[in-house]
Amino acid sequence: MDGMTTVVDADDPEPGVGIIAEGCAYPGGRSWYEPDADGRWVWRADLPWDAY
Secondary structure, three states: OOOOOOOHHHOOOOOEEEOOOOOOOOOOOOEEEEOOOOOOEEEEEEEEOOOO
């Protein structure tokens, strides 16, 4: 994900992960990734740190 790696729980019924990324639109925020229908993790949105 953006050249970074992170641990995810493949058994989570609501999979998704927010990681701090240099390319995030919000300074100090997170880029949110989720698996698509094929199981490939893709970027979904940039979030301010206090979102979610």
